[in-house]
Amino acid sequence: MKAIRVAEFGGPGVLQMVEMPEPVPGPGEVRVRLRAIGVNPVETYIRAGVYAHKPALPYTPGGDGAGVVDAVGSGVTGIAVGDRVYTSGSLTGTYAEYAVCAAARVHALPDAVTFAQGAAIGVPYGTAYRAVVQRGGLLAGECVLVHGASGGVGTAAVQIARALGAFVIGTAGTTEGCALVTAQGAHAVVNHREGGYLERIRGLAEARGGVQLVVEMLANVNLGHDLGLLGPRGRVVVVGSRGPVEINPRALMGCDGDIRAMTLFNVAPEDYMRIHAALFAGLESGALRPVVGRELALADAAEAHRAVIEDRAYGKIVLLP
Ligand code: NAP
Numbered sequence: 334m335k336a337i338r339v340a341e342f343g344g345p346g347v348l349q350m351v352e353m354p355e356p357v358p359g360p361g362e363v364r365v366r367l368r369a370i371g372v373n374p375v376e377t378y379i380r381a382g383v384y385a386h387k388p389a390l391p392y393t394p395g396g397d398g399a400g401v402v403d404a405v406g407s408g409v410t411g412i413a414v415g416d417r418v419y420t421s422g423s424l425t426g427t428y429a430e431y432a433v434c435a436a437a438r439v440h441a442l443p444d445a446v447t448f449a450q451g452a453a454i455g456v457p458y459g460t461a462y463r464a465v466v467q468r469g470g471l472l473a474g475e476c477v478l479v480h481g482a483s484g485g486v487g488t489a490a491v492q493i494a495r496a497l498g499a500f501v502i503g504t505a506g507t508t509e510g511c512a513l514v515t516a517q518g519a520h521a522v523v524n525h526r527e528g529g530y531l532e533r534i535r536g537l538a539e540a541r542g543g544v545q546l547v548v549e550m551l552a553n554v555n556l557g558h559d560l561g562l563l564g565p566r567g568r569v570v571v572v573g574s575r576g577p578v579e580i581n582p583r584a585l586m587g588c589d590g591d592i593r594a595m596t597l598f599n600v601a602p603e604d605y606m607r608i609h610a611a612l613f614a615g616l617e618s619g620a621l622r623p624v625v626g627r628e629l630a631l632a633d634a635a636e637a638h639r640a641v642i643e644d645r646a647y648g649k650i651v652l653l654p
Pocket of ligand 1: 373374375456457481482483484485486525550554555597645646648649
């Protein structure tokens with residue numbers, strides 16, 4: 334099969350297409366013939382060798398993908414050859430034509446959801462649900478700011494928060510991104526590259542007693558400002574951060590506020606099960622509609638890694654094997 338391999342940590346150029354044997358599923362494992370592969374920022378940090386979790390070299394990147402089950406190992410129940418599925422983690426890496434995954438990391442894909450959309454679910458929707466519901470505790474009627482709403486996690490967070498009955502404010506950095514966020518159901522959208530945008534958010538949230546939950550994609554830039562937007566008992570959930578930041582704790586004291594944070598690596602099995610049960614229900618009902626902004630060939634994985642970090646976001650980047 335064709336697969337992307339990383340033999341040394343470095344820039345996008347270390348992503349090399351190779352021919353290698355198809356992986357064989359062991360007990361409790363499932364092999365998926367992938368039709369689309371999700372590209373997440375974390376895969377660029379791992380590839381660069383700067384992430385806390387470093388795989389042994391050489392390795393095939395990726396955990397998100399969608400396709401059809403083509404082999405199951407012994408002891409697997411509830412998943413059969415021929416099932417349409419999405420993956421949320423892989424033992425062999427999803428930047429390939431075939432990937433072996435633990436059975437618990439393979440989930441049914443509703444018929445109305447395309448494979449490209451299926452590749453956009455695992456990390457982005459898992460993170461968004463974890464941040465909005467399990468860490469953020471969002472309640473119907475609350476005001477939520479999705480700070481960075483035009484990308485993979487942000488579009489998912491807007492859809493989830495809207496489906497839960499919140500008043501949703503989203504931000505994006507381009508006109509196209511703002512239109513995309515509105516199309517996902519945000520009640521209001523502001524451009525985080527425009528001067529005075531924080532005052533606009535404050536004005537939008539004022540009638541609701543301030544922002545009750547911020548889902549923050551770039552905390553090293555925004556965390557200090559987020560605290561000034563919070564209403565009583567407001568929460569910030571840090572999803573993304575690319576460096577240190579200075580905050581004034583007085584802003585938190587004034588509202589009995591919370592700064593919370595998350596990483597998907599910490600999700601306990603029972604929470605994990607709940608995340609994917611909720612996502613299936615939302616995908617099946619049509620409340621959740623993954624946005625695929627760009628499709629590239631698997632051979633263009635290096636370009637996908639450049640784009641996911643450097644370009645302005647527009648939904649999800651997926652690779653087609
Ligand atoms: P993405 O698709 O590249 O989206 C990035 C988002 O950040 C876009 O909406 C982008 O908006 C926005 N952004 C850029 N500059 C911003 C600013 N100054 N203020 C607010 N937002 C800004 O990435 P993603 O997959 O959604 O992931 C978002 C972040 O969360 C990444 O840092 C990723 O590493 C992290 N993450 C963490 C976890 C976890 O477990 N904690 C899981 C998944 C992702 P424009 O491009 O329109 O400006």
